Amino acid sequence: MRETAAQQFLRDAAVKSADLVHREIIRNGIASYDAAHLRGRARFRDWEAAREKCREIKQEAINHLDKYLLQFEEKVLARGGHVFWAATAEEACKYVTGVAQRLGVRTVVKSKSMVTEEIHLSPALEKIGIKAWETDLGEFIVQLRNEPPYHIVTPAMHLNRAQIADLFHEKLGERIPGNDPTKLVALARRKLRESFFSAEMGISGANFLIADSGVIAISTNEGNGRLCTSVPRIHVVVTGIEKVLPRLEDLALFWPVLATSGTGQPITTYSTLIGGPRQAGEADGPDEFHVVLVDNGRSRLLADAEQREVLHCIRCGACLNTCPVYRNVGGHTYGTTYQGPIGSVLTPHLAGLKQYQHLSYASSLCGACTSVCPVKIDLHHHLLHNRRNAVSRGGSKSGERIMFRLWRSSMLHPRIFVLMGALGRSLLRTLYGMGLAGSIVDPMRAWNRYRAPVPLPTESFRSRWRKGLVG
């Protein structure tokens, strides 16, 4: 039988959380992020006011999404660009592959875009014989490993320099002495330069769509996004319909907030605005400019008033970095395009609640994600909403339902409660006495498998209460 997404999650979580090299890499990476994030927040006079303002602006944008998307579209068309609205992933891929075929594209350079990962654009291009190169260094590394991104902001954070040097040696045929990061970057730069200047099409995402100006905003540090959108003769933007901001001036807040939450920087190196193909009198730029607005489940999420604010997400990755589950099981365990708390909330809406409801349980509900979210999405409560929705749609297992029924009836009948407690204690005592704690017959296996058994009380709370030992 084919493994379900939930079984895969449990299997990979067990493997990853026991992988000490992986744990060390993630611990170091996130410790350096934590320090930068705190320093970044301190640059704001009032970080909480910034979060509140961002939330208000996104709320306004999403509550008038149709109006702002039309405003954006009108301005792009006026500059000679094209706008395509894609209801599904397939439709978006079909449009992009169609443009590529019509214009004789053989090679594509891509800058980082999670929406293109979501719709599986690269495999669709490869299917028609077009090579698509990822040009963000982290994305390039995971592409060479034939892996999806590990993290929505830092796709190769699960690898150390030695592993990357080995990969480059194997795939690019050059050995970097001492695994020097500067030389590794220089090697990738050299290899990718050839692609930038030979590709006919550049594909990018968009961090924001600005309604009043009809421009897309892209934040990058490496400059690969700049080259992808400047050098090839065609530029295609693939982005979600929820990325809208009403006004250009909103970026004066969103650029610093995104950079602070994403990497701890005051602002990313290149905060770029693009609104069309090369205009008359401009020295360079693509001849064609296409924006693909992807729905792919977003309008369904919009219709859910309780969870609508999930569309406020600006994909900064802060909730992944702070999540105690993500920090231990790592990004690939989720088996989804978007990982961590936001991925666990969003994926059931985009890819199906039945298949991905287990992700809502990959959380201790500690609320750390909610506390760092720069647009104040109430993430951990949305995980609870997903759990409730899954159960009310019959998503719970029959064994689980029976156990809850038993628990309910024992809570309602004190005698049964006492009896169950006594039986439970004596069963566990016998098992532990036989050295079977954590074994397959231990009902507490999930806990006891990797830990010393929880000590059993000699008597019940009720009997201690009666003797006056409690209180």
Add this chain to the structure above:
Amino acid sequence: MSAKNPSREQILERIRTGLRTPAALRGGPKSAVIFEPIRNPLERFQQECAANLMECTLTADTASSASQLAKILDSLPAGEVFLQDDPSLRRLIEVARTQRPLRWSGEGAPREISEATVSLAEALIAQTGSILVTAECGGRGASIVAPCHIVYAHTSQLVPDLETALGNLFRSGKLARNSFACVISGSSRTADIEKILVQGAHGPRRLAVILETRA
């Protein structure tokens, strides 16, 4: 258009239908000051440039700007220089007396072999130590293709913060006339390998601002 793109109306309709059920509006504390006001834009700009690993040299007049440009060009390997075709830069390069091959933006995009690009800026942003360029500043490639980008600007172009810079860009109609604009805050960089900062990922390793004092 809708004949070619039937999903357009369908998506808009789904959005409109979805929004008919209002979400509970959450309100929080209002109108607090988010960023510290900037008291001395020049000083702040210089500080932020240093933090962004940019070079910023303050010059007194065109002659000293030209000599600073010559100094930077002398420090680079032999090769072509791409320049925004603007009278002020033609004057500057003439005074700088470089022997390098020059390519002007009127001739098209910078070539991949360019050793440096020289452009003007639309504004300088003190808050983040950034330069704002548009397609008019020599095109898109002028600030990304070569290993070194040199910006010739004046102190009168300093604005305190991003809000002012973006507001001016919008209200002046500049953004509507250009297909491209970029707020550049340092050299190209990456920290994708073990979070170690490496400069010169895909774009310039070096970003130098020649800042001429002008009221």
